[in-house]
Amino acid sequence: MLISYQIxxxxxxxxxxxxxxILKGIKLARAKGFQQLWIESDSSTVVSFFHHRLIxxxxxxxxxxxxxxxxxxxxxxxxxxxxxxxVVDFLAKEAAKTGTSFDDVSLSLCIRHELVIDKAGILALDF
Incomplete structure (x- = not known):
């Protein structure tokens, strides 16, 4: 993950x-000049809309x-x-809790740890 933001x-x-x-993410990627972009969403409906260009x-x-x-x-x-x-869940909760939007969020140590775990493919379970 190269950039993070909350709205x-x-x-x-x-x-x-x-x-x-998603549109905000595309805007930020374009501004940073990214030539490769992988967008992930937990909404299969939204992903389907973009796949079929049903904006x-x-x-x-x-x-x-x-x-x-x-x-x-x-x-x-x-x-x-x-x-x-x-990470998305954390940023969404922070935006809702604080009522703020940021284009380049500095991630806390606990979130950076979650990214390392995610990259390694380790499944973290909470009971």
Whole structure:
């Protein structure tokens, strides 16, 4: 993971939040000049929408701004279960708890530890 961000949406639903979060990630990747991009979402519905290019009307204009960039790079979007997405879960909770948005979040030591575990493919179970 090269960048992390959190977005405060206020009162919203998870579908809207996930769509806008993905678009924000694409925007940040473009700004940083990334030539490869792998987007993971715990919403299979949202992933399916992007795979089939069924971008909701409220996000279509933003999506169209990214098409030239996405067509010029190697990118993919895939589904992952929420339990495998600990960092996203942490950042979403922080945004909801603090009411703040940040483009480049410094991750705490406990989250960095979770990334190391994730990269190693170790399954962490909480009982």
């Amino acid at each position: 405060f949406f206020g009162i919203s639903n998870s579908f809207l939040a996930k769509i806008w979060s 909701p009307w409220f996000a279509l204009q933003e999506w169209n701004h990214f098409l030239n960039y996405l067509n010029a790079i190697e990118w993919k979007i895939s589904h992952c279960y929420r339990e495998a997405n600990l």
